[in-house]
Amino acid sequence: MSAPAPSVSAVEAEPRGGHFVIRGAEIVGVGVADLAVKDGRIAAIGSVPAGPPELRRAGRWIVPAAIDSHVHLSFLPGGRRLLDAGVAAVVDLAAPLSGLAEREAPPELVVLPSGPMITARGGYPTRDWGSDGYGLEVESAAAAEQAVDTLADAGAKVIKVPVTDAPALPPATLRALVTRAHARGLKVAAHALLDRHARVAAEAGADVLAHAPVEPLQARTVEAWAGRAVISTLSAFGGAAGENLTKLRAAGMTVLYGTDLGNTQIAAISGEEIDLLLEAGLDGQAILTAMTTAPAQYWGLDQATPPGPGVLRVGGVASFMIVAADPRLTPGTLAEPEAVFVAGVRR
Known part of the structure; x- marks a missing residue:
């Protein structure tokens, strides 16, 4: 069973751009890992030390835009x-x-x-x-x-x-x-x-x-x-x-x-x-x-310099979606993303 979606108040308190880390989600093709965003780019994929503002997304999946x-x-x-x-x-x-x-x-x-x-x-x-x-x-x-x-x-x-x-x-x-x-x-x-x-x-x-x-x-x-x-x-x-x-x-x-x-x-x-x-x-x-x-x-x-949409790569543009189900099993979830980030900013 997937984790419940965050409350409205929690979403409003979450970072929407700048420097932040998404923790607990599965990055499709990588596995469960942290994803750090800074200045519109993907700053790190893996284990990111505490410090930047966080979005907790256990039970969710991250895919490229x-x-x-x-x-x-x-x-x-x-x-x-x-x-x-x-x-x-x-x-x-x-x-x-x-x-x-x-x-x-x-x-x-x-x-x-x-x-x-x-x-x-x-x-x-x-x-x-x-x-x-x-x-x-x-x-x-x-x-x-x-x-x-x-x-x-x-x-x-x-x-x-x-x-x-x-x-x-x-x-x-x-x-x-x-x-x-x-x-x-x-x-x-x-x-x-x-x-x-x-x-x-x-x-x-x-x-x-x-x-x-x-x-x-x-x-x-x-x-x-x-x-x-x-x-x-x-x-x-x-x-x-x-x-x-x-x-x-x-x-x-x-x-x-x-x-x-x-x-x-x-x-x-x-x-x-x-x-x-x-x-x-x-x-x-x-x-x-x-x-x-x-x-x-x-x-x-x-x-491209930096690598553009369609891939998730350290140094690349931070354009990605967070979806509620594994798109490899439930591809229709791609049409209903829970969150969209383009160049590091939440839409």
Whole structure:
């Protein structure tokens, strides 16, 4: 049986930032250990001498704050709500070019933006939901390469490209785009929902599927994506997305948790997405990994100075959650954290 939650008066008396120690909780992947926070960083993990203010959390679990690898902050702003719910970093996959210079998210939220999708003249999404600057249209391989440079120079951390039926970028243009993105040190995320589109994206060298595709994937398509990555977004799309995620994961793809916030409406860790990941065959540890360490490694946040969200490391940013149950056994507890700390401050 888990320990009772602290009373309201006790919570109000507890430290909410600065220098403090959490004692008695199990740090997932480490065991029961003290966790010391100072000046927004993790100062120690292990046995910490008495002295700093303390939070007693016996019977609770500490996990890194989550990373959502597919959001649209310009389409549905929710940065502060995300932070309050335990999401400390996001990959913003498609926003107007102006968003790269005019940050709308709070400074505590780590944002890896793509800027607009690089698309064909009149291509997705410029004729529907993304008509107001969410697509950057090009007509040639050279123009696609220049578009990559424009976005990279403006601060993009990833390039997003739609792979759809016509009008769409031809395969040679896609390959040129991917080559230039890689030369600039950027991964390419492909919006490719159908089997034939996912195969074209793989053949062009794209790095990550922005969604688990919604049409059943043929074996050769799954094989073409082996060893790369896929962002889940199962709660945003029906169809065969869950079955495809199961196949892609079995082929060795890295699964990254993502909600497609903007298309979905809840600016928080999604309990529905967690449930669908369970149905797709991920256990609690795999879901926690897809929300934390896997995207931290994939997007390079674990190599930042200091190490960013998604990992708990001495010297790293103190962004973590305290949850009431072991998320490896009860992953739904991740959607209901008892406490959230971002950069060492309780939300």
